[in-house]
Amino acid sequence: MEGVKALEETASYPLSTRDQQTLEEWDKLRCEGVEKSEHRCRKLKAGQVAFSPSVKLSMDQIQAWSLLMKRAQGGKVSSWLLDRTLKKVGVNI
Numbered sequence: 001m002e003g004v005k006a007l008e009e010t011a012s013y014p015l016s017t018r019d020q021q022t023l024e025e026w027d028k029l030r031c032e033g034v035e036k037s038e039h040r041c042r043k044l045k046a047g048q049v050a051f052s053p054s055v056k057l058s059m060d061q062i063q064a065w066s067l068l069m070k071r072a073q074g075g076k077v078s079s080w081l082l083d084r085t086l087k088k089v090g091v092n093i
Contacts, residue, residue: 003022003026004026007019007022007023057089060085060088060089064082064085064086064088064091067081067082067085068082
């Protein structure tokens with residue numbers, strides 16, 4: 001970083017061949033660092049599936065039934081969550 005600042009302060013434009021080679025070497029090092037960093041980073045797989053209304057409805061129906069079963073077995077289920085989920089799937093109680 002200090003070398004870049006020093007080069008900026010002393011450089012004249014157009015750049016001399018020596019300054020241009022120095023910048024090319026630094027850029028090459030930077031690019032190698034970026035490549036290594038990208039290689040080590042975790043790849044996120046989210047968002048690669050297109051939205052489907054029918055799949056969303058099915059997921060909501062499964063959640064509604066799961067909540068109803070949990071409540072029937074004596075589990076703690078928020079009435080607000082249950083009402084909202086049933087409303088999403090079109091069930092009126």
